[in-house]
Amino acid sequence: MNSRKVLLTIGLIVLGLALAAGLALYFKDTEEPVLVLTPAAGPIGPTAPFTVTADDPGSGLRSLSVIVTQQGKAATPVQLSYATPEAHAEATFTLEGHGFAEGPLTVAVRAADASIRGFGQGNVRTASFEFTLDTRAPVISVLSTAHNVNRGGAGLVAYSLNEDAKESGVAVGERFFPGYKQPSGVYLCLFAFPWDMDIPDFKPQIKATDLAGNSRVSGFIFHPVDRWKFKTDTLTLPQSFLDAKMPEFETLVPQATDQLERFVKVNTEVREANAKEFYELRSKTNPVPLWSGPFLRMPNTAPRAGFADARTYLFDGQDVSHSVHLGLDLASTVADEVPAAADGKVVKAGYVGIYGNTVVLDHGLGLMTLYAHLSAIGVDEGQMVFRGNPLGRTGTTGLAGGDHLHFGVMVSGLPVQPIEWWDDHWMKDNLADKLALAKAAK
Numbered sequence: 001m002n003s004r005k006v007l008l009t010i011g012l013i014v015l016g017l018a019l020a021a022g023l024a025l026y027f028k029d030t031e032e033p034v035l036v037l038t039p040a041a042g043p044i045g046p047t048a049p050f051t052v053t054a055d056d057p058g059s060g061l062r063s064l065s066v067i068v069t070q071q072g073k074a075a076t077p078v079q080l081s082y083a084t085p086e087a088h089a090e091a092t093f094t095l096e097g098h099g100f101a102e103g104p105l106t107v108a109v110r111a112a113d114a115s116i117r118g119f120g121q122g123n124v125r126t127a128s129f130e131f132t133l134d135t136r137a138p139v140i141s142v143l144s145t146a147h148n149v150n151r152g153g154a155g156l157v158a159y160s161l162n163e164d165a166k167e168s169g170v171a172v173g174e175r176f177f178p179g180y181k182q183p184s185g186v187y188l189c190l191f192a193f194p195w196d197m198d199i200p201d202f203k204p205q206i207k208a209t210d211l212a213g214n215s216r217v218s219g220f221i222f223h224p225v226d227r228w229k230f231k232t233d234t235l236t237l238p239q240s241f242l243d244a245k246m247p248e249f250e251t252l253v254p255q256a257t258d259q260l261e262r263f264v265k266v267n268t269e270v271r272e273a274n275a276k277e278f279y280e281l282r283s284k285t286n287p288v289p290l291w292s293g294p295f296l297r298m299p300n301t302a303p304r305a306g307f308a309d310a311r312t313y314l315f316d317g318q319d320v321s322h323s324v325h326l327g328l329d330l331a332s333t334v335a336d337e338v339p340a341a342a343d344g345k346v347v348k349a350g351y352v353g354i355y356g357n358t359v360v361l362d363h364g365l366g367l368m369t370l371y372a373h374l375s376a377i378g379v380d381e382g383q384m385v386f387r388g389n390p391l392g393r394t395g396t397t398g399l400a401g402g403d404h405l406h407f408g409v410m411v412s413g414l415p416v417q418p419i420e421w422w423d424d425h426w427m428k429d430n431l432a433d434k435l436a437l438a439k440a441a442k
């Protein structure tokens with residue numbers, strides 16, 4: 001045989017095999033298409049998107065349809081057919097525009113494949129799903145009255161909802177502070193007036209979204225107060241500080257030509273990563289308050305740096321870096337015992353970049369306290385502690401020049417002014433009534 005004949009023969013054999021395989025698949029596809037509807041159950045809003053997928057790797061899909069019925073009323077939001085069978089089909093739809101009423105309805109999905117089974121009908125798969133159409137947004141009733149909020153500080157609002165919520169809380173600009181349902185049924189939401197937000201921009205609103213995805217926003221009466229003047233501070237970085245502190249960060253920031261460049265990266269990139277780590281702890285909070293009464297301030301300590309101090313760092317007279325100090329620095333004797341500010345649960349006990357050895361306590365409702373630069377940690381994650389229990393000892397780990405405690409308070413991950421939480425009057429005026437109201441309500 002010449003080479004042309006050989007090629008032709010091989011070609012025919014390949015074609016024949018492919019045909020045989022195709023026919024075998026065509027006749028042998030006894031599998032019905034696989035259907036998936038998302039969501040598959042539950043309350044559903046009129047604009048919530050459904051996704052239906054059908055897969056048939058055998059002979060491929062010939063048709064896919066969705067029929068919605070409710071007490072004699074029917075609609076067909078999806079009706080697809082394929083001249084060339086498809087292995088995968090997908091469609092999205094909503095319940096909007098078909099005139100369905102509040103209440104139960106059925107979503108039936110049907111897919112047929114291209115096999116010749118069923119006298120040419122193909123393998124047919126049908127599935128039906130039950131839903132409750134919910135067209136109404138939750139009704140928010142604000143229960144608390146006085147909401148005075150200091151810039152940089154916290155506030156508490158109590159409210160009730162007329163139906164179960166997927167999510168509710170207070171929106172402040174782009175930020176969202178979750179509210180938590182109390183055993184009484186009342187919701188409590190601790191929120192904050194961000195230190196870096198101007199008074200005219202502070203417009204907190206309660207937002208609630210029900211299980212079907214319907215949302216409502218409600219305002220409430222509040223009074224923003226510019227109580228504190230945040231300071232600006234200039235710190236000169238001596239070479240001796242960089243030489244002493246930067247080796248600690250060589251594994252975290254290996255790429256730096258000198259210790260000054262390393263410091264700048266630590267002060268920006270590591271600081272930002274640490275803030276993100278603390279922010280993410282908010283999901284670990286207890287839905288019910290664990291604290292009661294004013295927080296304990298570490299005794300016999302002198303304040304060194306304040307909350308929201310804007311710092312400029314100078315090296316050789318040059319402005320090399322900036323940061324905002326989001327806690328209070330308290331100095332005592334070296335390696336002094338650090339007490340828990342209030343009852344809570346240890347949600348972090350370990351090394352966190354610029355904060356060094358750090359303990360974070362959760363007090364419930366998104367409220368957390370932070371203890372940084374410790375020389376020793378004496379508690380474990382998951383452990384419950386009481387107000388005054390020792391957490392560890394002060395030190396200089398992380399970006400600390402001298403032995404001190406860096407004490408921070410966070411509301412749903414946002415640092416707030418700690419001094420409010422030491423203030424018995426502020427607690428009584430701003431929290432006590434609301435906490436009591438949530439406890440007493442039936």
Ligand SMILES: [Zn+2]
Pocket residue numbers: 305325327328329405406407
């Ligand atoms: Zn500090």
